[in-house]
Amino acid sequence: xxxxxxxxxxxxxxxxxxxxxxxxxxxxxxxxxxxxxxxxxxxxxxxxxxxxxxxxxxxxxxxxxxxxxxxxxxxxxxxxxxxxxxxxxxxxxxxxxxxxxxxxxxxxxxxxxxxxxxxxxxxxxxxxxxxxxxxxxxxxxxxxxxxxxxxxxxxxxxxxxxxxxxxxxxxxxxxxxxxxxxxxxxxxxxxxxxxxxxxxxxxxxxxxxxxxxxxxxxxxxxxxxxxxxxxxxxxxxxxxxxxxxxxxxxxxxxxxxxxxxxxxxxxxxxxxxxxxxxxxxxx
Amino acid sequence: xxxxxxxxxxxxxxxxxxxxxxxxxxxxxxxxxxxxxxxxxxxxxxxxxxxxxxxxxxxxxxxxxxxxxxxxxxxxxxxxxxxxxxxxxxxxxxxxxxxxxxxxxxxxxxxxxxxxxxxxxxxxxxxxxxxxxxxxxxxxxxxxxxxxxxxxxxxxxxxxxxxxxxxxxxxxxxxxxxxxxxxxxxxxxxxxxxxxxxxxxxxxxxxxxxxxxxxxxxxxxxxxxxxxxxxxxxxxxxxxxxxxxxxxxxxxxxxxxxxxxxxxxxxxxxxxxxxxxxxxxxx
Numbered sequence: 399x400x401x402x403x404x405x406x407x408x409x410x411x412x413x414x415x416x417x418x419x420x421x422x423x424x425x426x427x428x429x430x431x432x433x434x435x436x437x438x439x440x441x442x443x444x445x446x447x448x449x450x451x452x453x454x455x456x457x458x459x460x461x462x463x464x465x466x467x468x469x470x471x472x473x474x475x476x477x478x479x480x481x482x483x484x485x486x487x488x489x490x491x492x493x494x495x496x497x498x499x500x501x502x503x504x505x506x507x508x509x510x511x512x513x514x515x516x517x518x519x520x521x522x523x524x525x526x527x528x529x530x531x532x533x534x535x536x537x538x539x540x541x542x543x544x545x546x547x548x549x550x551x552x553x554x555x556x557x558x559x560x561x562x563x564x565x566x567x568x569x570x571x572x573x574x575x576x577x578x579x580x581x582x583x584x585x586x587x588x589x590x591x592x593x594x595x596x597x598x599x600x601x602x603x604x605x606x607x608x609x610x611x612x613x614x615x616x617x618x619x620x621x622x623x624x625x626x627x628x629x630x631x632x633x634x635x636x637x638x639x640x641x642x643x644x645x646x647x648x649x650x651x652x653x654x655x656x657x658x659x660x661x662x663x664x665x666x667x668x669x670x671x672x673x674x675x676x677x678x679x680x681x
Numbered sequence: 682x683x684x685x686x687x688x689x690x691x692x693x694x695x696x697x698x699x700x701x702x703x704x705x706x707x708x709x710x711x712x713x714x715x716x717x718x719x720x721x722x723x724x725x726x727x728x729x730x731x732x733x734x735x736x737x738x739x740x741x742x743x744x745x746x747x748x749x750x751x752x753x754x755x756x757x758x759x760x761x762x763x764x765x766x767x768x769x770x771x772x773x774x775x776x777x778x779x780x781x782x783x784x785x786x787x788x789x790x791x792x793x794x795x796x797x798x799x800x801x802x803x804x805x806x807x808x809x810x811x812x813x814x815x816x817x818x819x820x821x822x823x824x825x826x827x828x829x830x831x832x833x834x835x836x837x838x839x840x841x842x843x844x845x846x847x848x849x850x851x852x853x854x855x856x857x858x859x860x861x862x863x864x865x866x867x868x869x870x871x872x873x874x875x876x877x878x879x880x881x882x883x884x885x886x887x888x889x890x891x892x893x894x895x896x897x898x899x900x901x902x903x904x905x906x907x908x909x910x911x912x913x914x915x916x917x918x919x920x921x922x923x924x925x926x927x928x929x930x931x932x933x934x935x936x937x938x939x940x941x942x943x944x945x946x947x948x949x950x951x952x953x954x955x956x957x958x959x960x961x962x963x964x
């Protein structure tokens with residue numbers, strides 16, 4: 399496995415591999431890898447000749463009061479895990495390399511970024527769209543892999559890639575969960591014991607929604623209210639949003655017809671957790 | 682010469698040519714080709730295996746009161762001229778193909794687009810950066826050619842390509858002029874006889890600046906004032922701006938040290954004309 403820190407070196411090396419006819423699978427991450435990331439790397443390994451994993455904690459997608467500085471980092475551990483899962487290359491650029499002095503270009507997806515997480519994290523998806531565009535231009539993947547855990551992110555990137563005519567495929571892989579249902583996240587390590595024991599309530603509320611829909615309920619207000627009641631039974635939980643939206647344009651639905659994204663963000667103590675479920679379709 | 686109207690067909694065809702090891706030179710235009718465009722096509726012909734010319738009058742870069750609808754179009758004439766200058770492919774997409782329903786992704790270069798023409802044409806460079814990104818992703822050129830006539834545009838695109846790590850080179854070619862010095866432009870055809878006879882004053886003012894600098898003058902206020910006086914001698918002329926700026930960040934200079942961009946926009950009757958000259962460097 400090779401590790402590249404310089405953009406030009408990574409770009410040049412991968413380009414030469416592509417010119418030999420090798421296909422490139424790409425897994426962009428912020429590091430501190432968990433089973434969710436590793437499932438993407440393993441899938442990329444199955445379908446591509448060259449598997450590139452990037453590790454970059456992207457300052458442009460964190461708000462001023464968010465946890466950019468405290469975001470967990472452990473390159474040695476990530477190297478070991480990425481190699482064991484089949485990565486050929488780790489691309490690990492510096493912040494100065496990615497955003498040099500005078501940097502001033504941004505990619506912005508408009509409408510769908512103003513909903514769900516976009517409301518409480520202004521500028522977040524602009525930072526995501528910009529770094530992903532840059533990484534795509536450096537790595538030039540045939541297929542890029544994202545986790546459904548960040549469903550809105552996956553939808554935004556898919557929309558961006560389509561709108562900008564990027565010549566690649568976006569694959570969105572299922573959420574990987576802890577045994578009690580909590581969606582895996584690098585930030586879960588910050589949860590106190592008490593918070594950790596409350597955290598599966600997000601998944602429980604999604605399962606409740608699933609059962610309601612299975613029993614024939616289509617009224618999204620009723621489903622949301624039942625989810626709300628369940629979550630509020632946990633004292634430390636404060637709901638940021640519960641959304642049942644159209645899977646393409648993320649507009650809220652009154653009734654579920656075919657496809658829908660059920661997504662929520664909940665603060666458990668100081669930590670903001672997200673989770674989601676898709677019914678009747680896929681991203 | 683081939684003409685592609687469908688994005689996927691153009692993208693697929695060019696991709697296959699690249700996989701054969703052929704280099705791609707690209708000249709993006711809004712059509713109604715003149716000698717300025719043709720000089721770019723000829724240069725692309727010299728340096729590349731495959732020469733692609735795009736023709737697309739991009740609504741996103743016109744303001745609501747600008748001349749999008751009246752912009753001259755003549756595909757038959759453009760075909761003939763492009764072929765004669767060495768083009769292999771004309772890419773001629775539709776507005777619906779480029780901006781389908783629900784389109785919502787934009788590329789924005791910030792600081793340098795707020796100066797010079799950016800002041801009187803808000804949103805213009807966002808439209809330019811977006812369409813050029815899309816065209817680059819479709820054509821995937823090794824080298825893209827732009828005219829120095831639109832100096833700020835060339836500087837914005839070069840900055841964007843660098844910032845977003847696009848894997849291509851930007852070449853900026855000299856301004857092509859009419860015998861009396863007027864810079865060639867598709868919009869020159871709209872000038873009345875009277876306006877046309879006043880129009881070379883832009884170039885005359887740049888030559889005046891050149892002479893002042895040659896004789897040792899470095900004070901940009903003095904140069905601008907002399908240019909202003911000359912332009913105001915034409916009754917129908919109204920100055921939009923005269924700028925002497927740093928060639929990289931487009932900030933106004935008090936004194937000329939090494940490199941500088943001398944640029945101006947002047948309304949002659951109803952028409953807004955631009956011209957520029959670079960001293961001591963190149964874009």
